[in-house]
Amino acid sequence: MDDLRSHIVKLREDFTKGTLSETDANKNPDLQFELWLQQAVDSKIEEFQACNLSTVSPQGKPSSRIVYLREFQNNDFFFYTNYNSVKAQHLANNPNACLTFFWPQLERQIRIEGIVEKSTAAQADAYYNNRPYESKIGTWASAQSQQLSSREELEKKVEELKKQFTPETIKRPDFWGGYVLKANYYEFWQGRKSRLHDRICYELINNEWKTKRIAP
């Protein structure tokens, strides 16, 4: 235990893999995101589309969890979830949210802030219909973030649902669907030597993206 504590307090990794300058960064943050995402794919980063989603409760208490980014276009970022989950309750009350990606192999972090809306039913259907049958059943079986009496309760429900729905008849439940985060702020972070990291931000002001460098 003491070894672990002294290990984490002494850890000093220097970041040396890249740089990000005002001139390198694309004027359009959506394209800058696409470039870095492509590089994450090319670098074979595991779970590259997993990002941290932060929301805020009606009491002003922040809460974070990982979700998968499933689509993106024109500064819109889509993820799918249960519409009764904690995150959904938060978003219904306060649509401000933040997505954070961390790709350690590239020494990069991206923060994307914005306003979240529900996706259309047609979009949610299209995504749901492409999922494997087991995942579709799982969606029906899970009252996400509500208490279960046991693991067996969940597994029993799955077996019952498999009798109720075949791969041909199963449809998206109304309580599950997509959200789109409409970005109004980005930060691209590239780790540098001696903690002198590069941080380039984009802020949407009067429908125009303004960029600035901020201190590490």
Ligand SMILES: Cc1cc2nc3c(=O)[nH]c(=O)nc-3n(C[C@H](O)[C@H](O)[C@H](O)COP(=O)(O)O)c2cc1C
């Ligand atoms: C790698 C990874 C990917 C995940 N992707 C999703 C996702 O796309 N949608 C989702 O609802 N939960 C996803 N989860 C589970 C969430 O982190 C979380 O446990 C769940 O959504 C309930 O969160 P909430 O109660 O705050 O709403 C993922 C978890 C991990 C570790």
